[in-house]
Structure formats: structure tokens, C-alpha cells
Amino acid sequence: MENEAVIMQVNNGIATITLNEPNSLNALSGAIIEKLNHFFNSIKNDSSIRAVILTGNGRSFCAGGDIKGFSKVTSAASGRKYMQKHSYFLKELVNMEKPVIAAVNGFAIGAGFSIAIACDIVIASSKAKFGLSFNKVGLVPDLGALYHLPRIVGMARAKELAFSDRILSASEAKDYGICLEVVEEDYLLNFCTELADSFVANPPIAIGLTKTMLNHSMESSLEDILKEEAMVQGIVFNTQDHQEGVRAFIDKTKPNFTGSYQ
Incomplete structure (x- = not known):
């Protein structure tokens, strides 16, 4: 298992996916891509997995x-x-209806930066570095960077980062809204696991539908969102999780959400 290009471990409803080619700074080799395709395809259909942490082994998230x-x-x-x-x-x-956390342990450069900001939440080690760097090899930013980055930092900042290939420190990335928190390297995975635990404890159907709506909310009008909310709320009103949540609220107990429909 130690020799696998990507390692996945599942514990308490959380899948932790680790890019595992540290000698190449976890650059996107064919083996890494093949494994990521396999793991993410399987996770989306696995109801026992409610949250995902994506990280890298060594001093790089993905170079x-x-x-x-x-x-x-x-x-x-x-x-x-x-x-x-x-x-x-x-x-x-x-697109999967499960929260994905990027635990950026080191370099998130080029497509590695693109992957990090495609995740729902980015938590960075204090040693993390972020940069597009596509210009250095005569390419344009890919893997969704031109979609996600301006929505996070604004168009002017996105253009500056793309045109200059400037490398950001973890603290700069937090200031720009790229990462939610910066934590010490030794605490990174524990912090992300605690965050993922808080997601796992909540109703998976409602969380998944919320993610789907948020993903396209910036291209939608208020009227469109209100219509979609009504439709989606109609769905979740008819879940066992809604009934369980109401019961627990009335009884003042902790709910047990199973992700089941009635």
C-alpha cells in the first residue's frame, strides 16, 4: 500500500485521499490520475462515506x-x-454531493492549485504555498482554475495571479479567501478531520443538496434560487433525517442522521 500512487483510508464516514508520490512532489502522473478517477468515482456512490479529505504525502500537496x-x-x-x-x-x-476538504500540506502549484480551490474548503499548513505557474511552461491555467479563482478572489486579483505567476504564502492565501484557516503542519490532518466530523454528524441528503445549489448560486438569480429551494425543501421534508431532526429538537437529544428517505 505504501507504494500506491494514491492511498485512500476510510474511517468514521470520512475518506482521506493522499497523493503518494512525494519524490515528484505529487505531480499528476498517469498513476495518480488513474487512482483519483477510480476513488472519486467510487466515493460518489458510497453512502457510508459522508466527507472527503484530500492531501499529499511529503512536502507537497500537488506540484x-x-x-x-x-x-x-x-x-x-x-x-x-x-x-x-x-x-x-x-x-x-x-459535483459529488459530499463535502471535500483540501488539506494543503505544502506546495499547491499549477494544477495542484486548481485542485485545491475546486474543493469545498481549503485548510492550509503554515508551510503551504499557492501559485498558478502555468506561464512558466507556456500554458493557460486548467482544471477549473479560471472558473473557481475569480469567484474566490475577484476578477482583478485572479488576473494578477494568472498573469504574474506569483507564489502566495499560506497567510496571503488566507487573506485572499483561498483558504479558510492556516494551522501548524503537525495539526493539519487533525484539524481537517475534526472539521469533517462536524459535517458527517449532519444530514447527508440536506448537505449534498445544499452543496449542489451553492455550486451554481453565483450564476443564478434570486428568483431561480427561491424556486429551487422550494423544490429541494419539498424533497428533504420527506426524508427520515428531517423527521429525526424534529424529534431530537423536541426531545432535546442528539439526532442520528442516516441519509434515508421515508
């Missing part, structure tokens, strides 16, 4: 694309195919 592997891209058609293969897991990460 971006496998530059040596770029030599395989010999035409526009092969470049398109290359990107489609690499973006599959990212779409699953964003």
Missing part, C-alpha cells in the same frame, strides 16, 4: 502537471484527450 508527460501531447487532438482524462476526477470532486 501540478507531470511536465515530463507533456511530451505525449503531440497534436491538438491528443492535448484535448489528455485534458479530458485529467479533468474527470475534478468534475466528480466538484
Whole structure:
């Protein structure tokens, strides 16, 4: 297992996915991409998993694309195919109705930065570094960076970061809203696990639908959101979790949410 490109461990409803090629700073090798595609595809259909933590082994979260592997891209058609293969897991990460926390332990550079900000919440080690850095190899930001970054930091800041390839410290990333918290390296996974535990304790159907609505809320009008809320609320009114929540509230006890419909 130690030799696997990506390791997944599941405990108490939390899947912790660790990129595990530290010698290459967890750059997106073919083996890493294959494993991420597999794990995220399986997690979305596993009701026992209610939250995900994504992190890296060593001093890097993910140092971006496998530059040596770029030599395989010999035409526009092969470049398109290359990107489609690499973006599959990212779409699953964003669209799955489960919270995903990026535990950024070190370098989140290039596509590694893109992956981090595609997660629902970013928690950074004090040693973390963030940067797009695509210009250094003559490429444009990919894996959703041009979608997520301006929504987090604003358009002007996103352009400045993309055009300059400036590297941000963890504290700068927090100031820009890229990461929610900065914690000491030794406490990073414990902090993220405690945060994930707080998500796991809540109703998974309601959390998943909330994530889905928030993902497109910035492109929706208030009227659209109100209509969607009415439709979605109609669904969750008819879940066992809603009944359990009401019972626990009245009885002043802790609810046990199972993610079941009536």
C-alpha cells in the first residue's frame, strides 16, 4: 500500500485521499490520475462515506502537471484527450454531493492549485504555498482554475495571479479567501478531520443538496434560487433525517442522521 500512487483510508464516514508520490512532489502522473478517477468515482456512490479529505504525502500537496508527460501531447487532438482524462476526477470532486476538504500540506502549484480551490474548503499548513505557474511552461491555467479563482478572489486579483505567476504564502492565501484557516503542519490532518466530523454528524441528503445549489448560486438569480429551494425543501421534508431532526429538537437529544428517505 505504501507504494500506491494514491492511498485512500476510510474511517468514521470520512475518506482521506493522499497523493503518494512525494519524490515528484505529487505531480499528476498517469498513476495518480488513474487512482483519483477510480476513488472519486467510487466515493460518489458510497453512502457510508459522508466527507472527503484530500492531501499529499511529503512536502507537497500537488506540484501540478507531470511536465515530463507533456511530451505525449503531440497534436491538438491528443492535448484535448489528455485534458479530458485529467479533468474527470475534478468534475466528480466538484459535483459529488459530499463535502471535500483540501488539506494543503505544502506546495499547491499549477494544477495542484486548481485542485485545491475546486474543493469545498481549503485548510492550509503554515508551510503551504499557492501559485498558478502555468506561464512558466507556456500554458493557460486548467482544471477549473479560471472558473473557481475569480469567484474566490475577484476578477482583478485572479488576473494578477494568472498573469504574474506569483507564489502566495499560506497567510496571503488566507487573506485572499483561498483558504479558510492556516494551522501548524503537525495539526493539519487533525484539524481537517475534526472539521469533517462536524459535517458527517449532519444530514447527508440536506448537505449534498445544499452543496449542489451553492455550486451554481453565483450564476443564478434570486428568483431561480427561491424556486429551487422550494423544490429541494419539498424533497428533504420527506426524508427520515428531517423527521429525526424534529424529534431530537423536541426531545432535546442528539439526532442520528442516516441519509434515508421515508
